[in-house]
Amino acid sequence: MTPAGQRSALLDARAITRALDHMAVGITELAGKDGANELMLVGIQRRGVELADRLSALIASRTGAPVSRGALDITLYRDDLATVGPKPLVGETRIPGDLSGKCVVIVDDVLYTGRTIRAALDELADFGRPARIGLAVLIDRGGRELPIHADVVGKAVTAGPGDRVDVLLTEVDGRDAVELVTGGGA
Amino acid sequence: MSAPALAKDLLGIEHLSAEQIRLVLDTAEPFKEVSERAIKKVPTLRGKTIVNLFYESSTRTRTSFEFAEKRLSADTVNIAASGSSIEKGENLVDTARNLEAMRIDMVVIRHPASGAAEFLAKRIRSNVINAGDGMHEHPTQAFLDLLTIRDRLGKIEGAKVCICGDILHSRVARSNIWGLLKLGAEVAVCGPRSLLPRGIESLGVRVFRRIDEAIQWADVLNVLRLQLERMQAGFIPSLREYNRVFGVTVERLARAPRKTLILHPGPMNRGVEIDSLVADGPQSVILDQVTNGVAVRMAVLYLLAGGNPERAEAAKGGAE
Amino acid sequence: MKPIVLRGARVIDPSQSHDGVTDVLIEDGKIAAFGRGATRDGAEVIDVSGKVVTPGLIDIHVHLREPGREDVETVATGARAAAAGGFTAVCAMPNTDPVTDNQAAVGFIVKQAEAAGASRVYPIGAISLGSKGQQLAEFGEMVGAGAVAVSDDGKPVVSSHLMRTALEYAQTFGIPVADHCEDPTLFHGGCMHEGVVSARMGLRGIPSASEEIMVARDLLLAELTGGHIHLCHMSTRGSVELIRRAKERGVRVTAEATPHHFTLTDSACLGYNTNAKMNPPLREDPDVAAIRAAIKDGTIDVIASDHAPHHYDAKEREFDDAPFGIVGLETALGLGLTELVRGGVLTLPELVRRMTTEPARVFGLPGGTLKPGSPADVSVFDPEVRWSVDAGAFQSKSRNTPFAGRELWGRVERTIVGGKSVYAR
16 A cells, blocks of 8 residues: 555656647647637636637647637535635636626636535636536546536546645646646545 | 644734734735725625624724625624614624524624723624724724725835824724834824823834924824814813814925925814815825725634634645 | 640641641630640641631622522522632621611611521621612611621712711721722712723723712811721722822721632623623723732731622623622632732732731631630631632522633632531632
8 A cells, every 4th residue: 555645646747748738639629510619728727727718829829810718716606614614715707798698618627526626617607698608628537527528638537535636837837747646635 | 843823812902922913904805806896896705694793883984894704705784873772772792692593703893992892802792893892902904094005105114194183082093003013113193182092102103292393293193173062061162172282284384395295084074173174185195094994804804704613724734 | 525636737827827737726716726736635637738727718899699589599509619619707798688777777787697507798888878879877786786887888978977977977886888989979980990892892981080079079078077987999090099198198098809800800701791890890900900919018908808699690781780799708719819819919917917817807706816715716718729710600699701611720629617528729
């Protein structure tokens, strides 16, 4: 058995780049299904925002058209606020323009229980009525507690309930890596 | 190191750390955006019941708290002193215990007696937020003043802030003094000596006898409301003379070496402590204060909510 | 009643300048003999070796609330609280409802005290009718009924003319006029000492000058009239200095200080502790130091408790609205022993003097001595026992003390009034 707290690499920087390329294609295809609907990427604070930035650049270079981006902090929509303390810091929420009629793709680093995405869906609904909402995640680690699935996945991994998946990004952490922390907690 | 957090209650600024004050100000930032949304409501405090217990009339503070509570989806009940059991002579403890028996989560209290919020907090399990107690503290007013200054000057540290007027009877002054000092501002007060508490210097503030000296020195003037009752009580001879000697006027501001920022907690006595041209002028941030008031109150409600300090405590322990 | 021998204690009697191990014989309600081996056939011998025996402690300033507020204290419960505190006699202030301002009201207190059969209670009559500060009460009639002094305590005598006439008129009867010194126009809704702590707490302050102005006036009037002014519960360094100078020039002034004023400062009010709300208010460190020095050098003659019971509901409220005052009878000796004797301010005999011989002298009371032939009022305490103040265990009906939970030295073992044990552990 691996000792608790031991880190092992799931993706290195090059693998992340490949995964993002793959995701950019997937998102373009997803948006393409709806024809003329304008695409908007909404990153979930904190690393989803950085991933959305990278993905929008990749998509723009492919399609030649700029992709609008937003940021969403779902803290205020969490279903466990009454029990967490101290209260988490709330990050910025920035949704440019009206969402009505757009194809919104939520971008996050790790998909696990699905509760964050449930909160994000609720929050997005307060900003308008998109034609369609999709979900793109860098890592799907399984372990869903809600009927939610990702439309675009960079890499699917298997992690136990006691493990933690850390996504590290250069913009925030100084390097690109995805690591599994055994027994590190979710 | 554990992340900063607030205690069960918000009773004043005096006993908060600089980290806790910054936490509130930083938390207020994202809440500003919520009030700009088309749907100005998030579900954060859904199912929480908040009582606004106002023993003194107050339009601005009560409305601001009510907006903050509603934008966080809390259920709110307003109780004013007149026309309630309070008017029938019920004491504060009994009122609070009766409310608590109805399973409320938070009490926002405004009361004419200094210490009333602390008194209540020691006797009930709900979170208590002090919305102004006598001449003691008005912490959310200090937060919104601090946030407004920080928005405009970029930082509080090193700012020279002079609080002008009736310091003796002012809870706004006390809360501001503590908050500004803790965040590294230089603080002064200016007003007639009859309206300054004895020993005010020992809190670490300087005293200006003349408003012109204060204007020469300050980056920010926080002009307090002069209660009309002070005249009858013999603290000052007349409002006219007060305006002549201590009023913040355009002429006086024009002699300032810099663009002085003008704050006022409201409601204003135009032509007494502040001239209309100043209040409505480009240096006034009085309406920004009001806007920020809702954001800081949302932040405080968010940070205190939970109503389950044991579990919060346990969760905190786990993070360390 | 069987004769009693108190055997083997350290007996301190300032009236005889005695401090040493000896025996005391009590017979027929009087001190019958004083000295090693004093005994009588058939006497009950009480071994009090290791303890201290003194003349009965006297508290010249208490509020017993009867008539009017029998729910918070009565003459009987107050007299029992006194006994439990080691006091064999107390002087009851007249600010009852109705005010003790006439012969009948004074007689009522005397009668209630006799019925209680605990410590002695000497009434103090009002200076003015209803303590309203206008018309003099009948001093002579009240003295005839048992009053030992006059005072409008609880309120100052605002009119200088009234104070002057009271000081003059009281001389006929040889009683002191006791004043609660406070300038009501400076008081201005204050609820604690005016200083840095009140500024922080946002509470209206009572400046030291409020007391000192009246002290100065009273001293001048005592000098003018030759009357005996007794200044109650002195709290400020300024008051102490005024009294010291007046005594130097021969003014007939006596003064008292309370245990709380020589123990606590205004910071006891922090947290809006209504049990630290009293009038005069708790002052600052230099004031406490000045009060202690004044007790030491005799500028302050007497330690008195200003025992002021209040219902717990009345104190369980906002600081502004809570009443002034604390109970003090059952903590006074312990605070004196702990703060003054163990605190290095007084010797034990000096403390005993300020609580026995001096109060008897100031108010012209019997007692305060163990000389053979005097009433057998005796206190026995163990200065080496440490105890924790438990307000719930008070004999007083009220619990409003800022000293709850405080560790004090010196426990009362036995209180004897007129040869009868009215309190024994």
